[in-house]
Amino acid sequence: MKGGLPLKKYRGNEVEAVYCNSCGKEMEVEHGIIKEGVFEADISWGYFSEKDGERHNFDMCEECYNLMIEKFKIPVERRSLKEFL
Ligand SMILES: [Zn+2]
Known part of the structure; x- marks a missing residue:
């Protein structure tokens, strides 16, 4: 995808920021861990x-x-x- 917000921002291998593609909200990320429910789609x-x-x-x-x-x-x-379990 070109332009717009990046899906995920990385610092090294750690996720730094994740945005909801639908509403643009920045999700809560702490020390590389997404601290809320996220639906990750990856389709080929x-x-x-x-x-x-x-x-x-x-x-x-x-x-x-x-x-x-x-x-x-x-x-x-x-x-x-x-x-x-
Ligand atoms: Zn959203």
């Missing part, structure tokens, strides 16, 4: 798509994620990660 579009060979990355804050999934006709599948 394949041959049968209209974006063959393109890779898309974006981050979304929990609020924007909630707004996105609210519009789904079929709700997201929810599973408790704690069941497998």
